[in-house]
């Protein structure tokens with residue numbers, strides 16, 4: 001009988017993840033193994049992997065263990081490592097609740113972008129305190145076919161380029177990463193958001209994610225969009241002294257983002273566990289050959 005590895009499948013506004021519980025960090029998840037798990041035909045399928053490890057058991061998280069028991073070791077679908085995943089951290093919290101590691105209410109999760117406070121509400125939504133955005137100086141340019149847009153460089157722990165467009169269809173098929181220049185603005189690659197207005201403080205977006213391609217939702221992307229929209233709309237909370245709340249519609253659902261005058265950003269939306277099962281370790285080995 002071959003060895004089996006437990007997994008779950010979950011999503012936040014259809015940004016979907018293979019969840020691999022591994023409290024003692026005993027499973028070696030190589031980039032090839034992550035890509036095999038995320039393969040939508042030959043594997044389980046997902047935009048990324050949430051490797052669930054005790055902070056004390058992971059060299060990148062040990063220093064956060066006193067504040068947060070669990071570390072979200074997030075990987076993109078192509079196996080690359082990313083600093084942060086906003087939908088991922090909400091689904092991670094839902095998994096901790098599902099597995100009985102936490103009840104509802106408040107908890108903290110360690111990520112590569114620091115410890116994130118999370119609140120699991122009784123109504124089912126999960127809110128994460130994402131911290132502050134960084135806005136590196138200088139606009140960037142996003143190009144799709146014959147169209148180009150000046151875009152805002154926003155860092156939410158991970159890098160984003162936010163372009164306001166007239167029509168989301170102008171983003172094209174997004175099968176490949178849209179070129180962003182200057183390339184020096186993003187030495188480690190970039191997530192690209194295309195945004196249209198839907199109403200006052202209400203936008204819709206599509207995203208091409210670094211390491212995953214076009215996804216149905218991106219939490220850090222939605223935060224970057226809200227931050228860029230507030231600056232564009234003259235609603236920067238640091239200037240007005242009042243919080244700015246944006247509703248962000250994505251192909252997979254709706255997220256609500258609030259930025260406070262001190263720059264702290266909160267994101268709220270659904271997080272769902274869909275299934276639980278077992279990975280055949282022999283299959284995973286063979287997928288790596």
Ligand SMILES: N[C@@H](CCC[C@H](N)C(=O)O)C(=O)O
Pocket residue numbers: 015076081082083084085086087088158159191209210211212215217218219220221
């Ligand atoms: N979908 C995520 C972002 C995942 C990481 C991203 N692809 C990157 O490489 O930075 C989210 O919900 O934030």
